Amino acid sequence: MEPKATLKLVHDEENGTRRTLEKQGYHFVGLHKHSAVKTCFWLWKSIRGEGNCYKGKFYGINAHRCVQMTPSIFCNQRCVHCWRPLEAFTVGRETKLKKQPIEWDSPEEVVEGCIKEQKRLISGFKGSPKTNRNAFAEAEAPKHAAISLIGEPTLYPYLKGLIQEFHSRGMTTFVVTNGTNPEVLREISPSQLYLSLNAPNESIYKKVAHADYWSRINESLAEMRAKRGKTRTVIRITCIEGLNMVSPEGYAELLKRANPDFVEVKAYMHIGYSRKRLPREAMPSHSRVKQFASEIAEQLAPASNYKIVDESEISRVVLISNRSLERLRLF
Numbered sequence: 001m002e003p004k005a006t007l008k009l010v011h012d013e014e015n016g017t018r019r020t021l022e023k024q025g026y027h028f029v030g031l032h033k034h035s036a037v038k039t040c041f042w043l044w045k046s047i048r049g050e051g052n053c054y055k056g057k058f059y060g061i062n063a064h065r066c067v068q069m070t071p072s073i074f075c076n077q078r079c080v081h082c083w084r085p086l087e088a089f090t091v092g093r094e095t096k097l098k099k100q101p102i103e104w105d106s107p108e109e110v111v112e113g114c115i116k117e118q119k120r121l122i123s124g125f126k127g128s129p130k131t132n133r134n135a136f137a138e139a140e141a142p143k144h145a146a147i148s149l150i151g152e153p154t155l156y157p158y159l160k161g162l163i164q165e166f167h168s169r170g171m172t173t174f175v176v177t178n179g180t181n182p183e184v185l186r187e188i189s190p191s192q193l194y195l196s197l198n199a200p201n202e203s204i205y206k207k208v209a210h211a212d213y214w215s216r217i218n219e220s221l222a223e224m225r226a227k228r229g230k231t232r233t234v235i236r237i238t239c240i241e242g243l244n245m246v247s248p249e250g251y252a253e254l255l256k257r258a259n260p261d262f263v264e265v266k267a268y269m270h271i272g273y274s275r276k277r278l279p280r281e282a283m284p285s286h287s288r289v290k291q292f293a294s295e296i297a298e299q300l301a302p303a304s305n306y307k308i309v310d311e312s313e314i315s316r317v318v319l320i321s322n323r324s325l326e327r328l329r330l331f
């Protein structure tokens with residue numbers, strides 16, 4: 001990875017893209033606008049008492065108490081399935097950019113900004129007859145931060161402090177990383193750490209991510225293994241039909257290196273900017289995802305107790321674990 005001080009921006013293009021993202025429901029917070037918060041479909045369902053997202057089913061998260069945010073809209077990969085625009089906010093060696101280093105807001109500013117903005121966003125629901133009063137009261141005091149919106153959170157230089165800031169407010173944290181910065185994983189302790197693994201080998205990785213960090217991702221898999229018992233660890237495999245739903249034995253080999261608590265095998269979702277790059281057919285059905293998850297679990301099984309323990313058809317995700325179900329819901 002390039003040193004953080006050399007990360008560059010193209011302001012005009014980025015400001016234009018920010019405006020487009022705002023129209024799509026992203027709300028930028030803080031002075032330097034590198035952080036964003038967005039309420040999701042499930043938060044609205046949950047606040048009406050009409051349902052919860054798969055994170056509720058698997059891990060006990062209430063969507064109406066969850067702040068979905070990112071401290072870094074920037075990313076160093078250019079994944080074909082990414083919801084964000086790849087024309088802006090890409091950093092690292094793949095970028096041809098101008099001269100301005102990124103200026104970062106402090107963890108306190110980012111956390112305060114996100115919570116305040118989320119409260120403002122839900123305030124309109126107070127008077128709605130469909131709103132569940134208890135859920136609304138709970139939503140005003142969020143309990144969970146999903147640091148996973150878009151962009152790569154390990155590029156934010158104060159990620160450790162950001163997690164601590166959420167924890168100091170009595171909130172739990174999920175961090176989702178692309179695994180390109182193993183040294184950052186070494187120093188952070190979120191409640192649950194996700195690594196997105198989108199290929200079973202380097203050649204498919206290059207086709208999916210259009211980047212060159214395979215050896216660093218492998219280092220991160222080793223870091224995940226070292227974290228087990230201290231932080232709950234999850235490897236998420238985003239399945240893209242026709243691209244990376246091959247070689248379950250390759251995925252199993254990589255998973256054995258990380259020895260995660262959970263593996264989420266999830267369908268790519270045909271939304272956001274990814275629609276410009278992938279056809280709708282790239283989004284596999286739930287049954288196809290489940291079949292692929294079974295193949296991965298089978299490859300893992302001879303040497304471990306990994307098996308399918310849960311699934312959510314509406315979100316097209318299957319959960320593999322070697323933990324007992326009673327121990328899944330810690331939140």
Ligand code: SF4
Nearest residue numbers: 075077079082151178
């Ligand atoms: S790592 Fe995540 S944020 Fe970055 S390009 Fe890939 S999908 Fe998008």
